[in-house]
Amino acid sequence: MDKKKKRLVMRTVILAVLVIGIAYTIYAAATQDKTKTLQVGDDAPDFVLTDLEGNKHKLSDYKGQGVFLNFWGTWCPPCEKEMPYMNSQYEVYKDQGIEMLAVNIAQSEFEVQTFVDRYGLGFPVVIDTTKSVRNAYSVRQLPATILVSPEGKVTEITTGELTEQRIGEMLESIKPN
Amino acid sequence: MEKETVICTCGHENPFGTKLCEKCGNPLTEEEKNTKVVDMRYDGKAIRSKTYNKSFVDKVWNFFSSVKVGITLIVILLLAASIGTFLPQEMYVNAGSPIADKGAYYESVYGFFGKIYYMLGLTDLYSSWWFQILVGMLGISIIVASIDRGIPLHKSLKNQRVKRHASFMKRQRVIASGEVADGETTLNDIEKQLKAQKFKVRRDGTALLAEKNRISRYGPYINHVGLIIFLVGVSLRVVPGFYVDESMMVKEGEMVEVPGMPGYYFKNEKFILETHDNNGQLSGEQEKQGVNVVAKNFQTNAKLYKQPEGAVSGDTSELELVKEAEIRVNHPLQYDGYSIYQMDYRLGDLSGMTFKLMNKATEESYGELTIDLTNPSKMYDLGNGSSVEILTYLPDYDGFKDGQPVTKSPNPNNPAFIFMMKTPETPEGETSFVEIKNTIEPLGENQNMMKFVAPQTSNASGLTINKNSTLPILSVGGIIFLLGVAIGSYWNHRRIWVQITDNQLLLATHTNKNWHGMKRELDKLSEHVALPAYEDQLALTDSEDEEEGDQ
Incomplete structure (x- = not known):
């Protein structure tokens, strides 16, 4: 190769490597928060938690079913308000391939049981004692609702109170065909 | 044909832009030909x-x-x-x-x-x-x-020729010329003496080149390599897995998953705060600063557990204890590149409450019960047909809302209870709403009451989780940077060219910095070999001289 051409190739390669490196750094820095938190479209992180009856619920066991995950605490008034709505919609959809799991954040069994008894909740309520599932789903604010498709993908992440109609629509969206 | 090369009188083809011939050093540009001392910054290279x-x-x-x-x-x-x-x-x-x-x-x-x-x-x-x-x-x-x-x-620098063009040599800053008695002997003597002065000497017929500390010229480039490594290290921070900085508050007895450390669980066994004993006397320093108590030790006794490979979130059935540590100031818990430091603490959180079930009139006790506020039981059997049932527990009671007592947080900051108290005398049971310093009897006057006996408290440790895998890269970069600075600053590249033709000596020198040092080398050489006196063509004053230098 002629000397001038070789020099041009070298310069192009060096500049390209540098520009790509810098572009990646800037991109990674800008999307750092996004890669750390759960996004719609991600695989739903698998977990296993125990409900008040002592039954273990493993997310991956529900593959083929739509899963409605609700993170809540007894101290959170909007959580409390949407629970009865969830309960009545659960009655409608439970035989249509929908699983509903309410994940309590690290409260005592007694408090959770009292709450469940008061509202007569029919869906399983599990307690995330070590807050590991909350971390895995990057839940910061309660109530948080995450929809998992029958394929195990996150299809929606919502924080804040839900209306009964909205819950119905959400369940409809993850119903297996 | 473009203006690609410049051909020197010695016949060497130089790249366009070259100031001094690569081979012999002859000035090639008009500018260089007209200066008294040539620009040696990049040895005249284009x-x-x-x-x-x-x-x-x-x-x-x-x-x-x-x-x-x-x-x-x-x-x-x-x-x-x-x-x-x-x-x-x-x-x-x-x-x-x-x-x-x-x-x-x-x-x-x-x-x-x-x-x-x-x-x-x-x-x-x-x-x-x-x-x-x-x-x-x-x-x-x-x-x-x-x-x-x-x-x-x-x-x-690699392709230097020993024999240089006379006009190159004459345009160096410090030169010497004159007649010597015996050319060959003088050249041999110079070679011997310069070798003793730790120069590397090369000969080419009647020409001689002595050189030392060439590495000095590479100082700035070594320095730049260090800087680039440092920059790469800093930017690696944003690559997932290289840098973690999270925090958590963990109560005594509590076990939580460690944020930023998936699969690891942290249990706070105990938080200890020890203070120095004053012996009834404050030290001078304490008085000056107005403090009564000086902390001696902050300590968290901690256990770190790890899930087996492939275990999913929340699965704590097969945790393996991987590290037990007493975390103190400057003694973090360290594991697998992560460090867990203490940053904060909270003393005396309410963790349990002891009550006595007693008759209000006679103050006769039916027994005591202690409620674990982080994990209360539903039923407390006091024996002899007496029992207390918790109907409702509100860890952080915040008044009534829509007829229901509410809690504003899951933390037992202001616990309140609704108790169902049963004794042989009141088998139907009596309901009592108990909060700190206040008791309500919502369903009419009761015979019995829950008397608060004593609180149990626990502490909490605030911890941060740190991981910084870029630190080794940063230190390597930093060390190379400093090495480059030292090489560029404390070493001087010194060269001496000598040519003797017909007993006529021409000597030229070059250094990238510190001409005093260069002249001392020549002085030392003159002590052993008879040489014509050297001349500084720029003859700067001393202060200017020190600042002179190039790459």
Whole structure:
């Protein structure tokens, strides 16, 4: 190769490597928060938690079913308000391939049981004692609702109170065909 | 044919832009021919970028190769970085501030200026794209400029000829010329003496080149390599897995998953705060600072557990204890590249309450019960047909809402209970609402009451989780940087050329810095070999002399 051409190739390669490196750094820095938190479209992180009856619920066991995950605490008034709505919609959809799991954040069994008894909740309520599932789903604010498709993908992440109609629509969206 | 080469009188073809012939050192440009002392910065080599400026890539290359551009970038970066120090950056303003919105926070604390500052994005300046682009451009500038200057310099130093053109030698700064008695002997003597002065000496007929500390010329380039490694290390921080900085508050007895450390669980066994015993007397320093108690030890007894490989979140059935540690100041729990430090603590959180079930009139006790506030039981059997049932537990009681007592947090800051008390005398049971310092009997006058006996308290440790895998890279970069500085500063590249033709001696010297040192070498040489006196063609004053130097 002629000397001038070789020099041009070298310069192009060096500049390209540098520009790509810098572009990646800037991109990674800008999307750092996004890669750390759960996004719609991600695989739903698998977990296993125990409900008040002592039954273990493993997310991956529900593959083929739509899963409605609700993170809540007894101290959170909007959580409390949407629970009865969830309960009545659960009655409608439970035989249509929908699983509903309410994940309590690290409260005592007694408090959770009292709450469940008061509202007569029919869906399983599990307690995330070590807050590991909350971390895995990057839940910061309660109530948080995450929809998992029958394929195990996150299809929606919502924080804040839900209306009964909205819950119905959400369940409809993850119903297996 | 383009103007590609410059042919020297010695017949050597030099690249266009060369100031001094690569082979013999003869000045090639009019400018160099007319100066008294030649420019030896890059040994007269053509700086590559200054000679080709054709394609787009060449133009970009030449832009970054420019020292002026590099310095401009440094100045802009310094100015920008200093603007970022006007107000605290976002990551340092209190996350627990009552004002959740950062913009409102800056406005309320710093007024209009704070608002503008926030709106311009200066509160997160160092992670802004434009700041990072500037740093990146400086990185490119350092690399390109070093390649452009370092490689030609290296080639020229590697291919030095012993015999140089007389006009090259005469244009060096410190030279000597004159007649010597016996050319051959003198040259041999010079060689012997310069070798004793630790010069590397080469001979080519009647010419001699002595050289030492050539590595000094590479100092700035070594220094730049260190700088680039350092920059790479800093930018690796944003690559997932290289850098973790999280925090958590863990109560005694509590086990939580460690944020930023998936699969690891942390149990706080005990938090200990020890203070120095004053022995009834305050030390002078304590009095001066107005403190009564001085802490001796902050300690968290901790256990770190790990899930087996492949276990999913929340599966704590097969945790393996991997580390047990007493975390103290400067003694973090360290495991697998992570360090867990103490940052904060909370003393005396309410963790349990002991009550006595007793008859209000006779104060006769039916027994005591202790309620674990983090995990209360439903039923407490006191024996002899007496029992207490908790109907409702509110860890952080906050009044009634829509006829229901509510709690505002899951933490037992202000516990309240609704008890169902049963005794042989009241088998139907009596309901009592008990909160701290207050008891309500919602369903009529009771015979019995729950009397508060004693609280149990526990402490909590605030911890941060740190991992920084970029530190080794940063230290390697830093060490190379300093090495480059030292090599460039404390070593001097010294060269002496000697030619003797017909007993006529011509001696020239060059050094990249410290001409005093160069002259001392010549003085020492003259003590052993009879030489004509040397002459400094620039004859600067002493102070100017010290500042003189080049790459």
